[in-house]
Amino acid sequence: MGYIEDLEQKYEWLKNRIASAGKAAAAFSGGVDSVFLLYAAKEALGDQLLALTISLHAVPRRELQEAKDFCSQHGIRHRVETVDEFSIEGFADNPPNRCYLCKKTLFQRMMKAAKEEGFEALMEGSNLDDQGDYRPGLLALQELKIQSPLKEAGFTKAEIREMSRRLGLPTWEKPSMACLASRFVYGERITPEKMDMVEQAENFLTELGFVQRRVRMHGDLARIELLFDDIPAMMEQGRYEQVQKRLSGLGFSYVALDLKGFESGSMNRGLGNA
Secondary structure (H helix, E strand, O other): OOOOOOHHHHHHHHHHHOOOOOOOEEEEEEHHHHHHHHHHHHHOOOOEEEEEEEEEOOOHHHHHHHHHHHHHHOOOOOEEEEEOOOOOOOOOOOOOHHHHHHHHHHHHHHHHHHHHHOOOOOOOOOOOHHHHHOOOOHHHHHHHEEEEEEHHHHHOOHHHHHHHHHHHHHHHOOOOOOOOHHEEOOOOOHHHHHHHHHHHHHHHHOOOOOEEEEEEEEEEEEEEOOOOHHHHHHHOOOHHHHHHHHHHHOOEEEEEEOOOOOOHHHHHHHOOOO
């Protein structure tokens, strides 16, 4: 299709597209894209909407609570499914297709939950920009025929943020988030304990004022990614000493700052097809 340039018109097209389903379930993480999609779906479908959230080790606890709060505030029916991702064959070994293995299992679980609630259609919040990186999870969505209305409407990440701002959604400037499993170098075994280390490390960076941050785990080394403009702030007023002390206390033997700065999907750098 030829994508609509005007954001307001594009948003109306999106709502009409969603409304054509009559009723639908939506995968809901509480992130920028899924909040925008769910809000549009609420406007389009009213009470004929079900939000489905998966509770995982790999999802920070505050993200789950924010998802619950959003649904409660907007009167959206919400079902939370708890999945132990470590029960998914191959997940803990962290192969390059880990996201595919996980996404397929999670969306199969959501499809089952949606049908139990009387919903046949299931949609999710991928956008046009998601096609630009190595994202094996997208293959799982295609195989399961999960609907991606934001992509169909031609929304980019920047446009989702801008339209979210116009709609007054609190997530319009929320930092990009990815599951904690993305913090580990491929081939390194993932454990719940390692995920907890990463989550606590990132929470500490947030407390220090670094909103967009990642702590990548390479064995016993923590590689910190910050927005490039935030790197000088790490060296001010002894912050780096605080960070080194805190992360060492969590179990990291080495703490390093990546001078390239924050990069979504940076663990894909070493893959030949990334």
